[in-house]
Amino acid sequence: MQYIFFAYLSVAIIGLSIFIITRKNPVHSVLGMLFMFIHVGALYLFLNAEFLAAVQVIVYAGAILVLFLFAIMILNIKEELQTELFIGSWVMAIPVVMGLLIMLFLGLRAVKAGYTGLHNIDYIKTMTHTKAFGKELFANYLLPFEVISVILLVAIVGAIVLAKRRLR
Amino acid sequence: MIELRWYIWLSLIVFTIGMLGFLTRRNLIIIFMSVELMLNAVNINLVAMSHYMQDMRGQMLTLFVIAVAAAEAAIGLAILIALFRTKAAGHVDEVTELRG
Numbered sequence: 602m603q604y605i606f607f608a609y610l611s612v613a614i615i616g617l618s619i620f621i622i623t624r625k626n627p628v629h630s631v632l633g634m635l636f637m638f639i640h641v642g643a644l645y646l647f648l649n650a651e652f653l654a655a656v657q658v659i660v661y662a663g664a665i666l667v668l669f670l671f672a673i674m675i676l677n678i679k680e681e682l683q684t685e686l687f688i689g690s691w692v693m694a695i696p697v698v699m700g701l702l703i704m705l706f707l708g709l710r711a712v713k714a715g716y717t718g719l720h721n722i723d724y725i726k727t728m729t730h731t732k733a734f735g736k737e738l739f740a741n742y743l744l745p746f747e748v749i750s751v752i753l754l755v756a757i758v759g760a761i762v763l764a765k766r767r768l769r
Numbered sequence: 770m771i772e773l774r775w776y777i778w779l780s781l782i783v784f785t786i787g788m789l790g791f792l793t794r795r796n797l798i799i800i801f802m803s804v805e806l807m808l809n810a811v812n813i814n815l816v817a818m819s820h821y822m823q824d825m826r827g828q829m830l831t832l833f834v835i836a837v838a839a840a841e842a843a844i845g846l847a848i849l850i851a852l853f854r855t856k857a858a859g860h861v862d863e864v865t866e867l868r869g
Contacts, residue, residue, distance in 0.1 A: 603771060607775070614779065618782075621802060621806065622786060622793075622802075634806075645816055648776075656835055657835070665842045669801070675850065676798065676859055689862070694789060698788050698792065701785065701788065709778075718826070719824070720823050720824055737825040737829060760843040763844070
C-alpha cells in the first residue's frame with residue numbers, strides 16, 4: 602500500500618516538474634506548480650510532518666503562487682505564445698545537467714541514515730507533530746527564528762522600494 | 770518499508786529538472802519557478818533525512834527554507850516588475866546591458 606502511494610506521489614511530482622518547465626503559457630505552468638506543491642505536501646504527510654505539510658500548502662500554494670499569478674498579469678500572453686521557448690544555447694545545458702545528475706547519483710548512493718536522534722515516531726505521536734516542532738523551534742532555534750523574521754522584513758521593504766514608481 | 774535512498778533519488782531528479790528549466794528557459798517568471806522547484810527538491814530531501822534520522826533538525830531547516838523562498842519570490846518578482854517598467858522586457862536574452 603505504501604509503495605503504491607509513494608510511487609504515485611513521485612511519478613506525479615516528476616511529471617508535473619517536467620510539465621512546469623515545458624509549457625509555453627506561464628499560467629499553465631503556475632497551475633502545474635500548484636498541483637506539484639500539493640503533492641509535495643502529501644509527501645510530507647507521508648513522512649510524519651503534518652505541520653510542514655500545512656505550511657507547504659499555506660505558504661507555497663497560498664502565498665507564493667498568488668504572487669506569481671500577479672506577476673504573470675503584467676506579461677503579454679499573446680506575444681508570449683508566439684516567441685521561442687528556450688534560449689539560443691539551450692543544448693549547452695544538457696551536458697551540464699547530466700553531469701550533475703550522474704555525479705550526485707554516484708555520490709549519494711552511499712548515503713545511509715546512521716545517526717538517530719531523540720525525535721522518533723513514538724515521541725512525535727504522543728506529543729503531536731506541531732507541539733514537538735514548536736518545542737524544538739523555540740528552545741533550540743530561537744535565534745534563527747528571529748533572524749528569519751528580520752529577513753522577511755528586509756524582503757518586504759526591498760520589494761516595496763523596487764516596485765515603487767519613483768523614489769523621491 | 771520505503772528506503773531513504775528513494776527519497777534522495779526523487780529529490781535529485783526534481784532538482785535536476787529545476788536546474789534544466791533554470792538554464793534553458795527564456796521567460797523570467799518560469800526561471801523563478803524553476804528556482805522554487807529546486808528549493809522544493811531540497812525540502813523533500815531534508816524532511817526525508819529528518820524522518821529517517823529521527824531528528825527534527827531537518828524540518829527546522831525546511832521551515833527556514835520556506836521562509837527564505839517566500840522572501841526570494843517577493844524580491845524577484847519586484848525586480849521583474851521594475852524591469853518591465855523600465856525596459857518592457859520579460860526574457861533573459863533581452864536584457865544585455867552588462868554584455869553578459
